[in-house]
Amino acid sequence: MMAWFSGLWSGGTPLIEPATQRDAAKLAELHAASFHRGWGEGEFEAMLSERNTLVHRLRLGRKIIGFAVSRMAADEAEILSIAIAAGHRGRGLSRNLLLTHLGHLAGRGVRTVFLEVEENNQPARRLYERAGFGVAGRRERYYRQPGGEQLNALLMRRDLS
Numbered sequence: 804m805m806a807w808f809s810g811l812w813s814g815g816t817p818l819i820e821p822a823t824q825r826d827a828a829k830l831a832e833l834h835a836a837s838f839h840r841g842w843g844e845g846e847f848e849a850m851l852s853e854r855n856t857l858v859h860r861l862r863l864g865r866k867i868i869g870f871a872v873s874r875m876a877a878d879e880a881e882i883l884s885i886a887i888a889a890g891h892r893g894r895g896l897s898r899n900l901l902l903t904h905l906g907h908l909a910g911r912g913v914r915t916v917f918l919e920v921e922e923n924n925q926p927a928r929r930l931y932e933r934a935g936f937g938v939a940g941r942r943e944r945y946y947r948q949p950g951g952e953q954l955n956a957l958l959m960r961r962d963l964s
């Protein structure tokens with residue numbers, strides 16, 4: 804009974820859907836809250852209008868609580884960004900978002916997917932490893948933090964079949 808109530812109050816089942824131009828402001832807000840260098844609304848508008856960019860939103864009721872963005876080139880794609888709103892992290896929601904996103908990339912003819920992840924970002928690394936990505940390279944001091952600290956990046960790869 805409690806589960807039914809709490810499910811209802813939190814907006815029901817999260818849905819993964821293609822994002823639209825009308826989501827640009829909300830996506831920019833979510834991105835800015837999740838990354839040091841946030842993408843602006845205009846950047847999202849541009850990406851949402853590009854045929855080679857795929858953007859999915861994770862919607863809970865009327866709220867957008869996550870997104871995944873990737874860019875395709877021939878039969879390869881790069882995941883540019885994925886995030887879940889801070890209050891909804893740690894519940895496994897990113898997994899379905901990523902797997903659905905990968906399914907759509909496969910449907911568009913993508914055979915290999917790459918991404919970069921900060922070496923110490925354990926939730927993200929775990930997400931990608933469980934979704935079948937393997938480490939394909941390492942870039943020393945690739946990310947510069949606002950405080951000047953430099954962090955390493957891992958390049959990860961997964962083949963879709």
Ligand SMILES: CC(C)(COP(=O)(O)OP(=O)(O)OC[C@H]1O[C@@H](n2cnc3c(N)ncnc32)[C@H](O)[C@@H]1OP(=O)(O)O)[C@@H](O)C(=O)NCCC(=O)NCCS
Nearest residue numbers: 837885886887892893894895896897920925926927929930
């Ligand atoms: C990365 C992110 C999308 C994961 O979303 P999420 O829905 O919270 O992820 P999950 O709840 O599925 O957790 C993912 C895994 O990380 C683990 N994890 C979560 N927090 C952790 C922590 N602080 N330390 C270590 N592992 C952690 C979880 O246990 C889970 O592993 P499991 O499947 O083996 O149990 C989310 O944390 C986020 O938006 N982060 C900020 C943006 C970001 O860093 N994006 C990735 C950029 S490459």
